[in-house]
Amino acid sequence: MQSRKRVLVKFSGEALAGETGFGIEDSILKFIACEIKELILNDIEVGIVIGGGNIMRGALAAKGGLIKRTSGDHMGMLATVINAIAIQEALESYGLDVRVQSAIQMEAFCETYIMRRAQRHLEKGRVVIFAAGTGNPYFTTDTTAILRAVEIDAQMVIKATKVNGVYDKDPKKFDDAVFLSTLSYDDAMKDSIKVMDDTAIALAKDNALPIVVCNMFESGNLLKIIQGDTSLCSIVKN
Ligand code: UDP
Numbered sequence: 691m692q693s694r695k696r697v698l699v700k701f702s703g704e705a706l707a708g709e710t711g712f713g714i715e716d717s718i719l720k721f722i723a724c725e726i727k728e729l730i731l732n733d734i735e736v737g738i739v740i741g742g743g744n745i746m747r748g749a750l751a752a753k754g755g756l757i758k759r760t761s762g763d764h765m766g767m768l769a770t771v772i773n774a775i776a777i778q779e780a781l782e783s784y785g786l787d788v789r790v791q792s793a794i795q796m797e798a799f800c801e802t803y804i805m806r807r808a809q810r811h812l813e814k815g816r817v818v819i820f821a822a823g824t825g826n827p828y829f830t831t832d833t834t835a836i837l838r839a840v841e842i843d844a845q846m847v848i849k850a851t852k853v854n855g856v857y858d859k860d861p862k863k864f865d866d867a868v869f870l871s872t873l874s875y876d877d878a879m880k881d882s883i884k885v886m887d888d889t890a891i892a893l894a895k896d897n898a899l900p901i902v903v904c905n906m907f908e909s910g911n912l913l914k915i916i917q918g919d920t921s922l923c924s925i926v927k928n
Pocket of ligand 1: 742746767829
C-alpha cells in the first residue's frame with residue numbers, strides 16, 4: 691500500500707540546455723538535482739520524465755524530407771535516454787539512489803521499463819527516470835509523463851517549465867493576459883493555452899490526474915507545491 695506522496699515531474703529537454711537551446715548544462719543539472727533531493731528528503735516518491743527537444747525532435751528531423759518521421763521519432767526517443775543518463779549522474783552526485791528505466795530495451799545503459807519494478811524502486815526511495823518516451827513514434831514525452839504517472843499511481847504530474855503557470859493568452863504578447871490558477875482539461879486543450887498536447891490531456895482527463903504547471907527555476911517551488919501551496923502554480927483538474 692502506498693502511503694507517501696508520489697509525484698511525477700516532467701522536464702522538457704530544452705530546460706536542460708539553458709540559454710543556448712542545445713545540449714546539456716551542468717549548472718541546470720545541479721539545480722534539478724538539488725530540487726529533487728529536497729523532495730526525497732521530505733519523504734516524497736519521485737518519478738521523472740525527461741524530454742529530448744534539446745537534442746532531437748522527430749518532426750524537426752523529418753522536415754528536410756530525407757529522414758522519415760518514424761526514424762526521426764526514434765532519434766528523439768534516443769535523445770531522451772541521453773538526457774536521462776545525465777540527470778541520473780547529477781542525482782547520484784547528490785547522493786540519491788536512481789534508476790533509469792527505458793521504454794526501449796537498452797540493457798547496457800539502463801533497465802527496461804517494468805511498471806511493478808518501477809513501483810518497488812519508488813517505495814524504496816529511489817528516483818525513477820522514465821526514458822525513451824512511450825517507446826512509440828508519434829507521441830510526446832508529455833503524453834509519456836501522463837501515462838507513466840497513471841501507471842505508477844502518482845497523485846499529480848508536475849510540468850516544470852520556465853514560466854509561473856498558465857495564462858489565458860500569451861503574456862509576452864498581450865498585456866491583459868490573465869493568470870489561471872485552476873483550469874479544466876478542456877480549457878487546457880485550447881489552442882491559445884495548450885498546456886500539453888491533446889493526447890496527453892485526454893489521458894489525464896480520463897484518469898482525473900491533476901497536471902500542475904509551475905516554474906522549475908524558482909528554488910523550493912516543487913516542494914512547496916507538493917506540500918499544498920497552490921499560489922505558486924496553475925492546476926489542470928476536473
Ligand atoms: N518521442 C516519440 N515518442 C514518445 C516520446 C517522444 O517519438 O513517446 C520523440 C519525438 O520525436 C519527440 C522527441 O522524442 O519530438 C523528444 O520528445 P519531446 O518533443 O516530447 O521533448 P521535449 O519537448 O519535452 O523536450
